[in-house]
Amino acid sequence: xxxxxLLAALVPAALVPGNADAQAIPAGRWDVVSTAVDLVxxxxxxxxxxxxxxxxxxxxxxxxxAAAQAGVAALLAPDPKAKCRxxxxxxxxxxxxxxxxxxxxxxxxxxxxxxxxxxxxxxxxRLKMAxxxxxxxxxxxxxxxxxxxxxxxxx
Numbered sequence: 246x247x248x249x250x251l252l253a254a255l256v257p258a259a260l261v262p263g264n265a266d267a268q269a270i271p272a273g274r275w276d277v278v279s280t281a282v283d284l285v286x287x288x289x290x291x292x293x294x295x296x297x298x299x300x301x302x303x304x305x306x307x308x309x310x311a312a313a314q315a316g317v318a319a320l321l322a323p324d325p326k327a328k329c330r331x332x333x334x335x336x337x338x339x340x341x342x343x344x345x346x347x348x349x350x351x352x353x354x355x356x357x358x359x360x361x362x363x364x365x366x367x368x369x370x371r372l373k374m375a376x377x378x379x380x381x382x383x384x385x386x387x388x389x390x391x392x393x394x395x396x397x398x399x400x
Contacts, residue, residue: 272313287381307398
């Protein structure tokens with residue numbers, strides 16, 4: 246059984262408005278690694294949940310020089326395909342906090358909270374996702390890191 250919202254939550258992308266610290270980050274290629282820490286997914290077979298725990302997914306991103314000027318907010322933005330709404334974003338003093346609401350096909354939106362620290366080389370933090378599924382309350386905890394891996398993006 247696949248959980249597309251879980252996969253969408255593992256994929257941050259693009260640029261969002263917010264209370265962003267003006268500390269620019271390097272343009273170019275970045276890796277954002279998301280590792281599942283804890284999963285409570287009602288109705289999912291136990292072996293699938295156990296298999297997902299500890300697994301990592303790496304998203305390769307490319308930030309233009311203009312996007313990189315926005316700082317870490319460029320790396321924290323949700324994937325537009327997930328259609329998540331940024332409810333709050335605080336970035337400053339080496340810390341970030343973000344709240345998102347992500348629609349489901351049925352039911353109330355999934356709530357996501359992200360918190361962590363950042364510097365010019367990337368960020369490290371935790372994402373907590375909670376919501377209701379037809380089979381009960383769901384919660385997922387994911388650790389995330391982002392690191393600049395190379396110079397200019399490939400064409």
